[in-house]
Amino acid sequence: xxxxxxxxxxxxxxxxxxxxxxxxxxxxxxxxxxxxxxxxxxxxxxxxxxxxxxxxxxxxxxxxxxxxxxxxxxxxxxxxxxxxxxxxxxxxxxxxxxxxxxxxxxxxxxxxxxxxxxxxxxxxxxxxxxxxxxxxxxxxxxxxxxxxxxxxxxxxxxxxxxxxxxxxxxxxxxxxxxxxxxxxxxxxxxxxxxxxxxxxxxxxxxxxxxxxxxxxxxxxxxxxxxx
Numbered sequence: 001x002x003x004x005x006x007x008x009x010x011x012x013x014x015x016x017x018x019x020x021x022x023x024x025x026x027x028x029x030x031x032x033x034x035x036x037x038x039x040x041x042x043x044x045x046x047x048x049x050x051x052x053x054x055x056x057x058x059x060x061x062x063x064x065x066x067x068x069x070x071x072x073x074x075x076x077x078x079x080x081x082x083x084x085x086x087x088x089x090x091x092x093x094x095x096x097x098x099x100x101x102x103x104x105x106x107x108x109x110x111x112x113x114x115x116x117x118x119x120x121x122x123x124x125x126x127x128x129x130x131x132x133x134x135x136x137x138x139x140x141x142x143x144x145x146x147x148x149x150x151x152x153x154x155x156x157x158x159x160x161x162x163x164x165x166x167x168x169x170x171x172x173x174x175x176x177x178x179x180x181x182x183x184x185x186x187x188x189x190x191x192x193x194x195x196x197x198x199x200x201x202x203x204x205x206x207x208x209x210x211x212x213x214x215x216x217x218x219x220x221x222x223x224x225x226x227x
Contacts, residue, residue: 001072001076001077001078001079001160001161001162001163001164002078002079002080002081002156002157002160002162002163002164003069003078003079003080003081003163003164003165003166004081004082004083004157004163004164004165004166004168004175004178004179005069005080005081005082005083005084005089005166005167005168005211006082006083006084006165006166006167006168006169006172006175007083007084007167007168008166008167008168008169008192008193008210008211009063009065009066009084009088009166009167009211010060010084010086010088010167011167012063012064012065012210012211012212013060013061013062013063013066013086013088014056014059014060015053015056015057015060015084015086015088016056028045028049030143031143032045033045033046033049034046034049034140034142034143035142035143035144036142036144036145037144038142039137039142043126043135043137044126046137046138047124047125047126047138050104050124050138050140051122051123051124051125053085053104054104054105054119054122054123054124055122055123057086057087057104057105057122058121058122060086060088061088061091062088062089062091062092063088063211063212064211064212064213064215064216065166065167065210065211065212065214065215066088066089066091066092066094066211067092067093068211068212068215068216068218068219069089069092069094069164069166069215070089070092070093070094071093071219072219072222073093073094073095075222075223076162076222077096078094078095078096079096079097079098079156080094080096080097080098081098081100081153081156081157081175081178082097082098082099082100083100083101083168083172083175084099084101085099085101085102085103085104085140086104087103087104087105098149098152098153098156099149100141100147100149100150100153100175101140101141101147101175102138102139102140102141103139103140104138104139104140105118105119106118106119106139107119107124107128107136107137107138107139108136108137108138108139109130109131109132109134109136109137110130110134110135110136110137111130111132111133111134112130112132112134115130115131115132116139117130117136124136124138147174147175150174150175153175153178154178154181157178157181157182158181158183160182160186161186161187162186162187162189162222162226163179163182163186163187163188163189164188164189164191164218165179165188165189165190165191165192165196166190166191166192166211166214166215167191167192167210167211168192169192169194169196170196170198179198184201184202185202185203186203187203187205187226188201188203188204188205189204189205189207189218189221190204190205190206190207191207191209191211191214191215191217191218192207192208192209192210192214193208193209193210205221
């Protein structure tokens, strides 16, 4: 089973996305706090933005959606592909998680991208450096940067027996394009309270609920249909 998760599942744990804040943060456009150009021109502002998000993450807990996905491991091999930069799936117990857009609890060297560090506190500041002496940046895939884990995600979807989409609008690319790699007969489950831009297809089940309610419904359906 491959699960694609998005911001909706973490929103139920109190974590707001940039878009949840109306596309602005303290009157700054997204490009001014989440792009390579922003990092070059005002790194202190970028760090402050991610420090606030990280501080919120340190106070957040997994909800029933995260826990329900982790519990599916009792019956299936479950691989989570998430657009979220939090680690709530891991906290809930999911063993295989691929982060498309980076990880908020980690920092990366600006001189050697292979140097990645897990942060012990929510604060990452100017002057925090890697072992080679360069400033650390958030371990985040910013707007305008490539998504290094996307090819691996595509291959997982291609080989999935079941594909579940939960808490994502399917409007953010390239992640939304993963649905296009589903086999035509692949069981596809969509969990979201909103209408999604997906054409009806064979073996597709819509569960129009937030993740905390929709994932338990999914589990019940799977037990009845497949187990």
